[in-house]
Amino acid sequence: MAAEYTISDLSAEFDITTRTIRFYEEKGLLSPRREGSSRIYTPADRTKLRLILRGKRLGFTLEESRSIIDMYDPEAGNHEQMQSLLAKIREKRHQLEQQLHDIEVMMLDLRDSEERCLEAMASPDQSAKQS
Amino acid sequence: MAAEYTISDLSAEFDITTRTIRFYEEKGLLSPRREGSSRIYTPADRTKLRLILRGKRLGFTLEESRSIIDMYDPEAGNHEQMQSLLAKIREKRHQLEQQLHDIEVMMLDLRDSEERCLEAMASPDQSAKQS
DNA sequence: CTCTTGGTTGACGTTAACGTAAACGTTACT
DNA sequence: AGTAACGTTTACGTTAACGTCAACCAAGAG
Numbered sequence: 001m002a003a004e005y006t007i008s009d010l011s012a013e014f015d016i017t018t019r020t021i022r023f024y025e026e027k028g029l030l031s032p033r034r035e036g037s038s039r040i041y042t043p044a045d046r047t048k049l050r051l052i053l054r055g056k057r058l059g060f061t062l063e064e065s066r067s068i069i070d071m072y073d074p075e076a077g078n079h080e081q082m083q084s085l086l087a088k089i090r091e092k093r094h095q096l097e098q099q100l101h102d103i104e105v106m107m108l109d110l111r112d113s114e115e116r117c118l119e120a121m122a123s124p125d126q127s128a129k130q131s
Numbered sequence: 132m133a134a135e136y137t138i139s140d141l142s143a144e145f146d147i148t149t150r151t152i153r154f155y156e157e158k159g160l161l162s163p164r165r166e167g168s169s170r171i172y173t174p175a176d177r178t179k180l181r182l183i184l185r186g187k188r189l190g191f192t193l194e195e196s197r198s199i200i201d202m203y204d205p206e207a208g209n210h211e212q213m214q215s216l217l218a219k220i221r222e223k224r225h226q227l228e229q230q231l232h233d234i235e236v237m238m239l240d241l242r243d244s245e246e247r248c249l250e251a252m253a254s255p256d257q258s259a260k261q262s
Numbered sequence: 263c264t265c266t267t268g269g270t271t272g273a274c275g276t277t278a279a280c281g282t283a284a285a286c287g288t289t290a291c292t
Numbered sequence: 293a294g295t296a297a298c299g300t301t302t303a304c305g306t307t308a309a310c311g312t313c314a315a316c317c318a319a320g321a322g
Contacts, residue, residue, distance in 0.1 A: 008268070018269085023310060037270055037317080054233050057226075059190075061308075068237075071244045079248055082241070089237060095188075096230060102185050103227065106199075106220060110213070113202045117210055139298070149299085154280060168287080168300055192278075 005041040007032075013046075014053060024052060027062055029069060047072065058092055136172040138163075144177075145184060155183060158193055160200060178203065189223055 011018045024030050025039075030048055032039040041049075048069050055065035067085055142149045155161050156170075161179055163170040172180075179200050186196035198216055 006269085017311080019312085020310065022270095027309095039269085054237065056309095058230055058233050058237075071241070082245060082248060086241060086245075089234065089241065092230075092234060096227065096234065099189055099223075099227060102189050103220065103223060106185065106189075110202070110217060110220065114213060114217075117213060137299085148281080150282085151280065153300095158279095170299085187279095 003043055005046060007039050007041070010041055010046060010049060014049060016053070021049070024049070024062070027066075029062060029066055044072075059095075060088070064088060134174055136177060138170050138172070141172055141177060141180060145180060147184070152180070155180070155193070158197075160193060160197055175203075190226075191219070195219060 005013075007018045007021055010016075011021060021030070025032065029052055030041075030045055032041045032045055034040070051068050051072070052062070052065045055062075055068055060068070067081055071082065071085065136144075138149045138152055141147075142152055152161070156163065160183055161172075161176055163172045163176055165171065182199050182203070183193070183196045186193075186199055191199070198212060202213065202216065
């Protein structure tokens with residue numbers, strides 16, 4: 001049952017380069033077992049990787065993702081760290097709300113531009129003047 | 132009626148440094164008038180700056196923001212450019228949906244951790260064992 | 263044996279978006 | 293005259309998150 005993965009298994013699954021995975025290890029976010037010199041990853045490592053990538057999608061830095069990962073480690077003792085994490089997530093929510101608003105406005109703006117553009121293309125050449 | 136702004140007016144209003152504003156000019160996103168050697172910005176420049184910053188919040192590069200700005204320029208002629216812009220915005224929408232999902236999952240995960248954490252703090256020191 | 267397909271460790275290169283610092287000019291008080 | 297507050301240019305520095313070699317080792321196919 002205890003599955004294991006090579007570095008290229010994971011790179012294929014998550015569509016990232018092996019360099020990226022090794023980089024995360026350099027930064028201390030992963031620490032796979034060694035079989036000879038090759039890296040062997042456990043399901044737990046795979047989960048951590050998934051967390052890192054999720055963090056990335058949300059614009060977290062690797063350092064921030066590290067604290068997310070740490071929540072999954074045996075020492076569930078760090079209460080204040082959790083508070084700061086919750087704070088970061090709430091901040092992301094605010095950002096998301098802002099972004100949603102930005103997108104909506106931008107969509108409206110674009111529809112405006114589109115209309116003006118279509119109008120311009122419809123009326124045959126009056127390029128120079130405007131009252 | 133035709134208001135004008137100095138560089139520090141704008142830097143104060145949008146809470147960015149003057150360096151940033153000059154940088155945008157270097158990149159050709161702004162081109163304020165000169166009064167002597169000083170830069171003078173029009174409301175149109177101000178709008179462009181606002182568009183840049185909105186783009187930034189959405190994770191657009193400056194190059195992408197440039198195409199947004201170009202939509203506001205007199206030559207409303209570029210139909211295919213608009214299409215690519217619309218595509219980018221749709222892509223952003225997808226990203227946002229993904230991010231919203233990520234946030235929700237992360238929130239759930241955190242509540243889990245929180246519970247486990249509180250439990251651990253409640254039960255007086257049983258740190259070493261787990262059945 | 264050679265070749266291909268993975269894996270490894272350095273180590274330097276890259277890119278975007280500014281930061282930072284030096285060295286200088288111009289009003290405008292006081 | 294001094295000095296503060298604002299403006300300018302030029303140019304090197306910074307950071308994150310990898311990319312891109314180079315040079316090497318190991319296992320299996322043919």
